[in-house]
Amino acid sequence: MVLKREINLYKTPNDVNVEREAIFEEQTFLIEEPGIYSIEGPNQVGKSVLIKLLVGALPPNFDKELSVSLTYINGKPQKINSVIDAINNGMVAVFQEETLVPTMTVREQILMRHSNPKIRVVSDQLIGRLWNEMFLTMIRNKISFISTPDLEKYEYRYRELPSKEVETSLLELLNSYGHPDITEKLPMELSSGQKAIVRLISAQLYRNINILFLDEVLANIDNDTRKKIIFNLKGWCEENHNKSIVVVTHNKEEKLLWKPKKEFKIKNRKITSSKIKNHFSVHLAxxxxxxxxxxxxxxxxxxxxxxxxxxxxxxxxxxxxxxxxxxxxxxxxxxxxxxxxxxxxxxxxxxxxxxxxxxxxxxxxxxxxxxxxxxxxxxxxxxxxxxxxxxxxxxxxxxxxxxxxxxxxxxxxxxxxxxxxxxxxxxxxxxxxxxxxxxxxxxxxxxxxxxxxxxxxxxxxLNPENKRLGLVECLKHGLLQDSDLFSKTYELILSKNPNINECISVAERVLEFKGDVLSRHPWETEGGRILRYGHVFAHAMERVSKFTIPHPLSVLWGILVELKLAGHPDIFERLVNLLLKTAELNHNKCTKINCTDFLKELNKETYYPVRPYPAIELPKIGYYSFPNKEFVLEKNVSLEEIESAVNYINKILL
Incomplete structure (x- = not known):
């Protein structure tokens, strides 16, 4: 299937006095032959918006007048004004934020989406299983806006498969993914990988699917499961010679596994494409x-x-x-x-x-x-x-x-x-x-x-000072991933003699956080970068002080540098207060850091060989809680900005 889309897209602001924002201007998206394609670009650049535009799922605050009647499929113009239009023309998308109905088994959810009983019967069954009144109201509202003729049209046109055929196809696909035993499980009983598989199978079951769009669908699952899913989907694509898969991913290893024949890059409201040559990968075991x-x-x-x-x-x-x-x-x-x-x-x-x-x-x-x-x-x-x-x-x-x-x-x-x-x-x-x-x-x-x-x-x-020092790493994880953990650790560090059992309990919670992050980013890249928070500056400080300053204290100092660089005054002041008030972590233990020596040591740091340095942004305490935030927000800072931050902290602490 050949897909060509001429794109002009603007976002309409809520304020009538503000001009609409251009998302894409006079751009072309073209898939000329079946195969694997990738879409790349930094966060918030418009990758998800592009896919939603292609499959008719744009939110209401976009100017749809400029996004219709410009899709060409196999050379013929087609209107893609809704998801149903896209499905009817062989295009299906799976998004990262999609969820499953919490009270329905895998089999029930697939049958609801793909078999052909009357939709009113399905909706009544669904409503009968839900106990949350707000959710009931939402479901009724979702169903009530569809008129009876539209229901009949939807049932017979898009839910073509008899129930037995759907169940047979479901089992075949689950077997191909290696999970034949999850048909009667609820979403809460499934792993992240299994949930992704169910959503993928739901898309694969559409009879006339020619292009499958995947928007960060595999971002939050472990590496082994990700490899198996990619291998399976590529096999499915190759067996059906007319099919294409378009993937959005930030993961370089995932891109190597996909081996796309062409990549689309989005930057500065422009879409460029290039074929990937002389590229292959070997699966390591x-x-x-x-x-x-x-x-x-x-x-x-x-x-x-x-x-x-x-x-x-x-x-x-x-x-x-x-x-x-x-x-x-x-x-x-x-x-x-x-x-x-x-x-x-x-x-x-x-x-x-x-x-x-x-x-x-x-x-x-x-x-x-x-x-x-x-x-x-x-x-x-x-x-x-x-x-x-x-x-x-x-x-x-x-x-x-x-x-x-x-x-x-x-x-x-x-x-x-x-x-x-x-x-x-x-x-x-x-x-x-x-x-x-x-x-x-x-x-x-x-x-x-x-x-x-x-x-x-x-x-x-352990004496009280060593207990408090030992909790700094816990404080870091609370700051980044869990506000309750941050508050608990903050109180323990400020206490005269922290209870050791509470300290160990907090540390064990941190082990769970770290294990979760490393299961997805074992090399501390991408979302795993939060594990290094404060440590790069801490290591340089330790070398300058010839290791006379305890490592945890250096990390806390490094966290202060990170916060100052990224501009978080409220959180910064709380940690300065912590540094000054604790018996071990007080200003008598903090020596003045020579900026010249510090910057020299920082340049030796191998964690970040590129310049400028990426400081991690932290909009709020606990912002990087999984799975809500998988990618790290960064702000590039110069050596001059780092020097200014170090001098500022020196003045406060001394």
Whole structure:
């Protein structure tokens, strides 16, 4: 099917004194042959509006007089004034914001949309199942505006399939996606991927579909499910040689999987297109030790689900201070290692703090481990017991030994390690060059732990200052993702001696947030960028201070820089107040930051190799709650603006 659309589109403002806004002017959208196409462009540029225009679903505040009678299908002009017109001409769209009826099973929803019983009967059944009076009223209003002749026309023209044929096609498609057992499930029982599959199947069931538009439909599902769906849809498209799929996506990996033959780019109210040549991708099947990370709380269950999976020599990486201070807790971990591996663990001692993750400690640790490994005694499991720096170090050692085949267990001994390190795939060490330049986290890989052990006995001994410091990462996630979490963490940090059980509970909530973000963005790109919030500036500050300032305090300082750059005075003032009022986080602990040295260190930061720097915008506390906000709003800032923000904070804190 050949689709050509000449586009002039304007948005009509509510204020009659304001001129209408041009969305597209004298543009052409052209699909000349079947295949896969992509639409790209920054947020709010008009990608969704373009698709809604093409399928007759424009909102009322757009000037429709300029958007009709300009669609050519196979060379013939057609009026696409409604979604029904689009379906009748072989065009169907699936949007990210679409929802399923909460009280109807998958089978019932598909039958309601595609089989041909009288629509009045279907609506009566639907109304009979809903208990919310406001929803009942909305459903009645939606149905009542259609006249009886229109109902008959809709039933016999667009709901052509008998119920049995619809159910047969539904099962075939569910089988092709690998989910044949969800027909009788309600939406609340479905995963995000399964909900997307149901919406896609509903579109695929239209008999005369020739072009399927997908607007960010796969944005909020895990990578494995996304790959399976794309593979299935491409197969469906190839089997039906006359069909096309047009996808909107911000995900570069997703685009590689789709392999579009042509891409449309939207910028400055213009639509350009280009064919993609010399482009293909290979589906990788990297080995995975596990799909989820089990978290065990003391007293640990016996046996663990990891038993007998990692037989071989076990090791524990920790510090002298932890060994001498926590004899009972260390013995608990040793018993777990014996259960898992069948061997008594050998203990590897490294220095405490940031010094422990310097590259000079790497090869001594590796040699100590390899001395116990031979053809009869393989490496089974490594456990790191300590703070964030030590967990980073132990994770890197495990990941480079025998290609990361050993199990890796993390046992955090403070709140910072629990909230900031155990989830996040961070295994890295610092590197100091011969010239004396120091690079934080210069060597490292992304590798998740096999399991996490949480022993509150380690945390009970923390002094009030360390408890408050350990909650900074929780404060960050509350600030970005959950206003209630922010308020709770804010109160705990300001309290004289935070209750450790409440602190651990808050940190465990953060683990859920981080796991959710990383399941969709394991490399901390796109929506995963919120995990780095404040950290880029914090790392530069740490290097300037020669690591005399605790990492959590540096992160809080980095968050203040982010807020100042993005222009959030109210939130900024609240966190300044927090910094000044806390016993540990007060101005006596904040040294003046030399801007020249700070900017020099910032330029070494590898997280953002491009300039200008992207500061994350935060319209309100909790704005980036999933799944409401999947993409990060950014504001590009110059080095001069960063310098001004740092100087401003220096004046306030000193």
């Amino acid at each position: 990297l080995p995975k030790k596990h799909d989820t990370i089990p978290i065990y709380k003391y007293p640990y269950p016996t046996p663990l689900i990891l038993n007998n999976k990692y037989s071989g020599q076990s090791f524990m990486i920790t510090t002298e201070n932890i060994i001498s201070s926590y004899e009972d807790e260390i013995n608990h971990v040793k018993n777990i290692l014996i259960d898992i591996s069948g061997t008594n663990p050998e203990v590897i001692i490294v220095p405490s703090g940031e010094e422990g993750k310097n590259h000079e400690n790497l090869f001594p640790a590796v040699e100590n481990i390899l001395n116990f490994i031979d053809s009869k005694n393989k490496l089974g499991v490594i456990a790191s017991v300590g703070g964030g720096a030590l967990l980073n170090f132990g994770g890197f050692v495990t990941s480079i030994l025998f290609r990361g085949s050993a199990a890796y267990i993390v046992v955090p001994t403070n709140l910072t390690a629990l909230s900031d390190v155990v989830i996040g795939s961070k295994t890295s060490i610092n590197y100091k060059t011969l010239d004396g330049d120091y690079f934080k986290n210069a060597l490292g890989v992304y590798s998740d732990p096999t399991a996490i052990l949480i022993d509150h006995n380690f945390m009970d001994s």
